Structures are given as C-alpha cells and as structure tokens.
Amino acid sequence: MTDLSINPNIAKAKTIDTAFYTSEKYFELSKEKIFAPSWQFIGDADKVKEAGSAWPFILLENYLNEPLVITKDKENNLHCMSNVCTHRGNLLVKESCKLQNLVCKYHGRRFSLDGKFVSMPEFKEVEDFPTEADNLHPLTLFKWGKFLFTSLDPKIPAEAVYGEIQKRMSWFPIDKLVLDTTRSKDYTVKANWALYCENYLEGFHIPFVHPGLNDVLDFSFYTTELFRYSNLQIGIAKEGDACFDLPKTSPDYGKNIAGYYFWAFPNVMLNFYPWGVSVNLVKPISVSETKISFLIYVSDASKLNTGAGGDLDSVEMEDEEVVENVQKGVRSRFYKHGRYSPNREQGTHHFHSLIAEFIG
Secondary structure (H helix, E strand, O other), rough: OOOOOOOOOOOOEEOOOOOHHOHHHHHHHHHHHOOOOOEEEEEEEEHHHHOEEEEEEEOOOOOOOEEEEEEEEOOOOOEEEEOOOOOOOOOOOOOOOOOEEEEEOOOEEEEEEOOOOOOOOOOOOOOOOHHHHHHOOOEEEEEOEEEEEEEOOOOOOHHHHHHHHHHHOOOOOHHHHHEOOOOOEEEEOOOOOOHHHHHHHHHHHHHOOOOOHHHEEOOOHHHHEEEEOOOEEEEEEEEOOOOOOOOOOOOOOOOOEEEEEEEEEEOOOOOOOOOOOEEEEEEEEEEOEEEEEEEEEOOOHHHHHOOHHHHHHHHHHHHHHHHHHHHHHOOOOOOOOOOOOOOOOHHHHHHHHHHHHHOO
C-alpha cells in the first residue's frame, strides 16, 4: 500500500507519492473519499430566475455522473435534488423549463417542486406507500450571492470551506455578476486533475512559465494564505497596472491588488479581478485527462482585457503545456517525490495534506 502521508512541517516534507497521479485505484477512491463529500460549484441562480423554473445538470459529468435538478418553487425558494424518479429510475427533467410539478414521462409519477411525492397512477393497492423513500433525494444547497454550491455527501459545512472567502470579499458586488457565455470556455488537459490544481496553488512558476503575467505582477510581493479547507494567493500589481479600488473595510486596503486567487478543496478556483470573477472548475475525466471549465462572470465590463486577468487564455495555454509535461514525468520509474519551497509552495503542501487526510 502506497504511503500518501505528508509531513506537516513543510521544510521536512516530501510531495505526495506519484502513484496518486498514475493509479486507477486512487482515481476511483477519490470519487467517494474526496469528491462526493466536497462542496461543488454548480452554477448561478440566474439559471432559475422565475418561480416554476427547473434546471437539470450532471454533477461532474464523466466522473461522479450524478443527475441533479435545481428548482424554484412558488414561494421563490430554491431546491436542489436528485433528478431520478423514485419509481423506476427515469430522468425527470431533460432541459431547462417552467412547470407546476415534476412529472415522470415513463409512468406518470408526480413530485412537487421541492421534491415531495404527490401522486402515482395504478398504485392504490400498494401497501405501506408512499414513504420518505418515494420523495426525491434532497441535497443541501449553499448560496453565496448568485453562486450555488452543493454536495452529495457533505462531511463538513459549506461555511467551513467558503466562509473565509466570503469574509475576505464581503465588499465585492457578488450579486451584480453576470455570466458572459462568449468569454467562458472549456479546456481539455492531458494530465491528472491533482497536477492541474497543484500548479495553480503556487506562484513559484510565474516568472518561468508566464512572461505576460509576470509583466503585470510584482512577484516579490506575491503571497499565500492558508485556511482550513481553502487558501488564497494574492497578486500585487506593478506600478500603473490595473488593480482593485479597495474600500476601507477591506483588510487589504492600501494595497495595489491585481487579483485574488482563491482555491477551495478539492477543485474549485475563484479568481477575483477588477472586472469580475473567473470561476475555474477542475473536472476529472480519467487518471491522465481533465476538463477545465472557465466561467467568466463580469461586474465591470470597462475593466476587461486589463491587468492580471486580461489574457486568461494565454496563461491557460502556458499552464497546460507544463502540466502535461509533468504528467509524462511522474510516470518515470526514477521519480517518486519532490520537496517543497517553504516560502513559495505552501498552497501545494496544503493541498497534498488535505488529499492525505481525506483519502485516509
């Protein structure tokens, strides 16, 4: 059995064993140990603006593959629940729509918009029916502004993951964000999901991999802050480059911040720029393939194409090239572990420590 443990002392620690990036066993184990209990970003409340709206989706398609649906009832309450009929397993909602009830088109079983069983044809003779099991399975829904999150099997409250982010960005106009579908984009990376995350979690590589980004950031002031299940990297703008106009209520007031780079375990990245937020979702496909979704939410379009968030596509291409090369490298029989820079790779050490904790 491979030892995935990580020394809590970063100055003594070795990186996680390469088996985590190359083994089908750990890829499958991560589904239930890491991803099922995690809080996943699932979209925004604009998907169900009006009462009676329903929006179906697959949670982490190609990996968890869980069919879910978001509804808004007549009282404008949001609900997240299984999109699978409790009779014979048929999918209930196939596309965004407005409706009075959820009705299965296989045998006519009917549910209210909060997932409660309503009626079923030809079931009068069935004994001990209905029970709680005939309701649609409800999922906890966590809402921050327009942003929606859920978890299949939450072991920790959402506030424990996103609370520090909410607190730090309490001044940001999160309710004013609008999804820009023309700028949003999916990428496919030929690398393990964890390699993509750990690359994101350190700014150490910026001067070597990202010349354009390095031109607008003052790398000497690049910092990392660790929280229990999340962390934050702060990029400071060089003199004259685009930065936030921070209010006095911000703990960072007086700093020329070009970008806040928040990561939430295991795979959600919330990147705040003066123009808005890039939500980056890391979605495992296979041991050596990952889908990356960039969802671009804009609050101030006049600041687009400037500063650290001005050319996200070029930065992504640079990251993908190096991460794909690392995926090839970790398959080497001569490499099992590396070491951490105590001043530059705290985020990666934090990530590996959480993996070891959740895998057990």
